[in-house]
Amino acid sequence: MIQIVLLGTGNPLPDPNRAGPATLVRAGSATLLIDCGRGVLQRAAAVGVGAAALTAVLVTHLHSDHITDLNDVITTQWIMSFAPATLRVVGPPRTSDVVTGILASLAPDVAYRIAHHDDLTWEPDVEVSEHTDGVVLDTGDVRVLVAPTDHRPVHPTNAYRIEHDGQSVVLAGDTVPCESLDRLCAGADALVHTVIRDDLIRNVPLQRLRDVCDYHSSVADAARTAARAGVTTLVLTHYVPALAPGDHDQWRALAAEHFDGRIEVGDDLHTITI
Numbered sequence: 001m002i003q004i005v006l007l008g009t010g011n012p013l014p015d016p017n018r019a020g021p022a023t024l025v026r027a028g029s030a031t032l033l034i035d036c037g038r039g040v041l042q043r044a045a046a047v048g049v050g051a052a053a054l055t056a057v058l059v060t061h062l063h064s065d066h067i068t069d070l071n072d073v074i075t076t077q078w079i080m081s082f083a084p085a086t087l088r089v090v091g092p093p094r095t096s097d098v099v100t101g102i103l104a105s106l107a108p109d110v111a112y113r114i115a116h117h118d119d120l121t122w123e124p125d126v127e128v129s130e131h132t133d134g135v136v137l138d139t140g141d142v143r144v145l146v147a148p149t150d151h152r153p154v155h156p157t158n159a160y161r162i163e164h165d166g167q168s169v170v171l172a173g174d175t176v177p178c179e180s181l182d183r184l185c186a187g188a189d190a191l192v193h194t195v196i197r198d199d200l201i202r203n204v205p206l207q208r209l210r211d212v213c214d215y216h217s218s219v220a221d222a223a224r225t226a227a228r229a230g231v232t233t234l235v236l237t238h239y240v241p242a243l244a245p246g247d248h249d250q251w252r253a254l255a256a257e258h259f260d261g262r263i264e265v266g267d268d269l270h271t272i273t274i
């Protein structure tokens, strides 16, 4: 059994009801956090998961909305561990630069806390590994694979496939349809895909917003990817524009035109079990 929790279904615009992009996957012995958008640990707390419980953080790409709260995950994992513990972060090249920058920004706080707590004698320990292809994690009962996606000019970017006990879920992140994502998705039980309503966004008289259509999948794109790969369940998230109350069926119908499997459209904390 694999459990998928949509921790944050929002987009870069602050939303009173939606946290930033983040998804939790619980499979066997692993608790994996995919992306760390705004409010991620608040949402994780709602399902009883603290930063210290994370097996690894998988970063799809370094767009700010997907990593705004990585600093909070690093600090909270450190301060809530009662023995030295390493936070594993997997991401595309340059993830290490970003983490180094975050740690530099936290230096005053780290010094205050070490000075204040006698039992805290170590600094945050973050182990970053940068990959764009292959197996990135193998715990024995859970395997994580990565493949490159196409979110140019944001480059490189990753999608992840988490496998456990004969089941698998792919987290596509932000991408347009591409062959390497199709390959990673082949036969997966679930595909979690970020989506935009290009039919709505293309009509907004604001070029900066219309630009997002260049490098994201529309609902139809995501549905076609799921269909090509023979995926069983398509999970939509990172709704642009924000999913309005009562609009769930409309988004689901757009996907159903191209994909006849199970389609999940949900708010923060929506949980899917496969």
Ligand SMILES: [Zn+2]
Binding pocket: 061, 063, 151, 154, 174
């Ligand atoms: Zn992005």
Ligand SMILES: [Zn+2]
Binding pocket: 021, 063, 065, 066, 174, 194, 238
């Ligand atoms: Zn995004």
